[in-house]
Amino acid sequence: QVQLVESGGGLVQAGGSLRLSCAASGRSFSAYAMGMGWFRQAPGKEREFVAAINWRGNIIELGDSVKGRFTISRDNAKNTMYLQMTSLKPEDTAVYYCAAKTTTLVLTTTTAYDFWGQGTQVTVSS
Numbered sequence: 001q002v003q004l005v006e007s008g009g010g011l012v013q014a015g016g017s018l019r020l021s022c023a024a025s026g027r028s029f030s031a032y033a034m035g036m037g038w039f040r041q042a043p044g045k046e047r048e049f050v051a052a053i054n055w056r057g058n059i060i061e062l063g064d065s066v067k068g069r070f071t072i073s074r075d076n077a078k079n080t081m082y083l084q085m086t087s088l089k090p091e092d093t094a095v096y097y098c099a100a101k102t103t104t105l106v107l108t109t110t111t112a113y114d115f116w117g118q119g120t121q122v123t124v125s126s
Contacts, residue, residue: 002026002034002115004098009120012088016124020083022098022117028079035103036081038072039110040094040122047097049108051083061106065091088124095119 008020020038027034037052051072052061060072071084081098099113107113 002100004100004115004117006096006098006117006120009096009122011123011125014088014090014124014126016088017084017086018088018122020085020096020098020120020122022081022083024079024081024100027102032102033104034100035105035107036074036098036100037107037113038081038083038096038098040092040096041119042094045094047110048094049110050096052106052108053081054106055104059106061108063108085122088122090124090126093122093124095121 003025005023012018033055035054038050039047040050041047049063050066051070053072053074057074069087074081097119098117100115101113
């Protein structure tokens, strides 16, 4: 079993930046091939893919709406994944979730992941 805890959310003005973290426990990143991802869900909308990274950290995928603005990375020694968000827009406002699965693949769909965090709120004011 894997426990995921997101942090770093908050209120920021449009054009600003935030860095989200996802700390994992219960299974070592270095002992298991853990593919991980970020998703977000705005009120009244479906959960949307944001970014994903493979277990080595050398292959990433980004959602079209965040390309050029967001970066995903991970530190396996710290069992932590990050989402660096820049040039934030009001439409980025959502609850951001991290997800994990034991896999060597980069996964971009919600149904592919086995473990989820509780989410962290990001609000971008105009």
